[in-house]
Amino acid sequence: MQRLPGVGPKSAQRLALHILKRPEAEVEALAQALVDAKKQIGLCSVCFHLSADPVCEICRNHNRDNGAICVVADSRDVIALEKTREYKGKYHVLGGVISPIDGIGPEQLTIQALVRRVSQQKTQEVILAISPSIEGETTTLYIGQLLKPFTKVTRIAFGLPVGGDLEYADEVTLARALEGRRELD
Numbered sequence: 001m002q003r004l005p006g007v008g009p010k011s012a013q014r015l016a017l018h019i020l021k022r023p024e025a026e027v028e029a030l031a032q033a034l035v036d037a038k039k040q041i042g043l044c045s046v047c048f049h050l051s052a053d054p055v056c057e058i059c060r061n062h063n064r065d066n067g068a069i070c071v072v073a074d075s076r077d078v079i080a081l082e083k084t085r086e087y088k089g090k091y092h093v094l095g096g097v098i099s100p101i102d103g104i105g106p107e108q109l110t111i112q113a114l115v116r117r118v119s120q121q122k123t124q125e126v127i128l129a130i131s132p133s134i135e136g137e138t139t140t141l142y143i144g145q146l147l148k149p150f151t152k153v154t155r156i157a158f159g160l161p162v163g164g165d166l167e168y169a170d171e172v173t174l175a176r177a178l179e180g181r182r183e184l185d
Contacts, residue, residue: 046117048093048110050075058082058091065089067124071114071143073097073136077129089127092117097135098142111143118150128155132176157182 007015019027043049044056051057058064058078068089072078078091094109106112118126126147130136144153157180160169169177 043093047091048095048113049078049091063088067122068127069114069118069123069125070127070129072129073131073139081129089125094130094139097130097133097139099135106142109139111146114143115146115150118147123151125152125154128153130155132158132172 004012019030040052041050042052042054044051044059045054046059047056049056049058053060065088068087069092070081070087070089071092071094072081073094073096075093078093081087081091092110092114094111094114096104096109098104098106098109114126117123126143128140128143130140140155144155147153157176158173159177159180160173
């Protein structure tokens, strides 16, 4: 269990001990649920988000804005954005970010599928919602250059979290907060 993201040695030990205390039928049900999920969940053929169907629920939803595509690194980002209930467009999941040190180049991601999608449909805007790490910035710049000939390309604003103090923010975060400022309503 320690191989799971966010699970350290102590958490893995706690989980293992908890599972060992549970009735065998409950443990078997958990194991079967994991096997079933692995077999049944794949990637949407349109946006590459996790889906039990060939085309995910978001891509099938005719009430969503087909003119906007929000590009994210992975499905966790789609889930986070959907929790806000603010975004009404479609998504495109890259499957990671460009990271030469990890051997991940543009060809390992779904970038070419994104370019085809944007060039073939009437996309008014592509919103790049990729984390502002060095790899994320590289990915954002690369995709932005590829898509500019086809559509308007924007990126989400980055800044200070609610409840955060200016004195504890780093220079890059403060600079992004200033760049992403907007007029008060």
